Amino acid sequence: MPSIIPALEWIEGLPWTTAIRESAWGYPIIETAHVASIVAFTGLVIMMDLRLVGLAFTHAPLTQIQRRLFPWQMAGLVPSTATGLLLCCVDPLRYYGNVFFRVKLVLLALAGVNALAFHLRTYRTARRWEDDPRVTSTARLAGAVSLLLWSAIIVSGRLIASNWFN
Amino acid sequence: MKTGIVLALLAAGALCAGQPALAHHPFAAEYDVNEPVTLTGTLARMEWVNPHGWIFIDVKQPDGTITQWTVETSGPGQMSRRGLKKTDTVDGMSLVIKGYQSRNKPTLANGRTLVLADGRSFYVGAVGGPNDGADR
């Protein structure tokens, strides 16, 4: 399998990625926007998950929470992904070699699978249990898994900066 | 009464909420506060990059050989706010760096103070570290 390192080196050498890497303001702004949008997005996901596991907002039908929060979760997810990709381009070799970055990507994929599985299967039956404070067990499981995964994603994202095991 | 308790709790919690960004990496995990170093040498090169800059300094050993040290500094934003300009750090110039040695790598240090040949000194430490800012 051909190495992707030359491609990463090429990206690192581009004028615009270099400019951001050496900027006084650009990098701090992108990184701060990344963190702020992640906090907003993940915070709302956690609220939804707390409803799923029956710890909060139990008076509200699950579908109400899901439907109304979803666009705002996306409003957080889009800038966090965009800034994340930008940050990767600015220092691609550093992230490629960083174990916590790789762990974060794997966890993100797992969180995506969990969300997709929930929406395509369990959520389809929502009308039957949406009003119950204690929703159906597969939905509760999806919520619990989501809480665990997103907490781990936050932590692994923070540990990227720690430079361990490099 | 209940609101009072809530306010007090949250206020106290908020006091502590500022810390994560300051304790950016665990300084103590990578660098040894008990191993301060002063490096005198010539600048091989300096990388003015985010999130941390890097100074590569050639230090002449007592036996005549040259050892290159790598010194971690703050990013370009902080440097320029402290008055250090990219034009101030010219390859080949003499300089003195004070900092703390890495625990794991013998020629890696966390930079605190940079002294240029013309005598001007700058705090180059990243936020977070012993007596942070005391050695400005």
Place this chain on the structure above:
Amino acid sequence: MLPFLEWCEGLAVSQAYRESLWLFTLTQSLHLVAITTFIGAILIVDLRLLGWGPVRQSRAGMARSAQRILLWAGLAVLATGIPQFTANALSYPRSPVFVVKMCLLAAALVFTATVRRRVALADEGGLPSWVPRAVGAVSLALWMGVTIGGRLIAFYG
């Protein structure tokens, strides 16, 4: 003030925290998750105040549920924040960005515990419609300001 901060740095827990890698990592990880949860609970009610989010639900009901989360998450932020604060207590007075951020934080807390709380728990018909919207907007601005300011400290000391 200074003697108090020096005392903080001298505590056994501060020493342990500065020296131990796993302790730092554990408390900071919990701290970040607690902050995210806290902000989530703020956002869900702010969205509701602004007329977005789960609108068919009673606003007071949402706010009461969110308030429980704010208290628990806030407690977690406090508990995990204390060792981080005391370990580097002396660095605080030297950071202008930090001082600004703390003022914003104080304003956000006071606002949330007083005006916002009253409006969020009030009967929905009882207030002119611009009031909850204004309160939601101010709350959003303050808390996102705190989040952004908190992160900027790392870049601008």
